[in-house]
Amino acid sequence: MGGSPSSEKNKVYKKEFSKYDKNRDGRMNTNELRALLRALNRNPTETSLKKMMADIDENKNGSIEYDEFVKLMNRLDGEISRELAPTFEKHDKDNSGFISADELDAVFQEMGIELTPEGLQAEIKSVDLDGDGNLSFQEFKKLIGRI
Incomplete structure (x- = not known):
């Protein structure tokens, strides 16, 4: 499910990444990730946030670069699809x-x-x-x- 996003998704992802990369260093730290997840109606515990960060942070530098962010967004998009599919099908x-x-x-x-x-x-x-x-x-x- 990784891979590169479509050009439309890429624009959205870049905009979102920039929006939550508050200090504009090209990386997201734990607090910036938490803010993003809350905006997506996710409220992870501190433990699950740290686990998510560890899973996403492939180069283990303690932050999320854009390519890692894309993988996270693709994963979250899949979760949202699985959550909404039953509602869509029901209606x-x-x-x-x-x-x-x-x-x-x-x-x-x-x-x-x-x-x-x-x-x-x-x-x-x-x-x-x-x-x-x-x-x-x-x-x-x-x-x-x-x-």
């Missing part, structure tokens, strides 16, 4: 492989989020890359990741 009532506006509204209601029809359409439009009004799994994942 994809017609098994089309896409979530319609009505199906997405049901997801939001299940999460306790009430949106107006206009608000729902705005959310869909914000991630609907092909403009078909339905969300693929990747588009759905992107939207839920922002919430």
Whole structure:
């Protein structure tokens, strides 16, 4: 699952890496990693954070360089996909492989989020890359990741 990310993902990863590399040294320390994980709705214990850092830090210099960060992000992306797949499948009532506006509204209601029809359409439009009004799994994942 490693390898190099697509050009689109690479742009996102570079932006995120720069955002959390607070001291701009080209590396992320434990505190910077913790901030990133919290932004991704992960709240690791100190022990699990140290283990994650040790697993990711391939050159064992005590920090995460960009290439190590990419591997972490790919791993986290896989975890998020596994977590969201059952929700996507549950609400994809017609098994089309896409979530319609009505199906997405049901997801939001299940999460306790009430949106107006206009608000729902705005959310869909914000991630609907092909403009078909339905969300693929990747588009759905992107939207839920922002919430």
